[in-house]
Amino acid sequence: MATLIYLLPIALFLGAMGLASFLWALRSGQYDDLDGAAERVLLDEALFLTNRADILDGDQCERGGKA
Numbered sequence: 001m002a003t004l005i006y007l008l009p010i011a012l013f014l015g016a017m018g019l020a021s022f023l024w025a026l027r028s029g030q031y032d033d034l035d036g037a038a039e040r041v042l043l044d045e046a047l048f049l050t051n052r053a054d055i056l057d058g059d060q061c062e063r064g065g066k067a
Helices: 002-025 034-038 052-063
Strands: none
Touching: none
């Protein structure tokens, strides 16, 4: 029974730390785009650096389709 005196405040402190971490992650936008990170792993980095239309125009220029 005496151990509850120590364990109860520790458990409450750890629970408060977990709740504070969750609220911080929620406010910083960690949960705004849940699918984007999974899709960005599969795509080329060039797609994110330039506009997709610019990349398509660049491919046509290399093939001689558009000057």
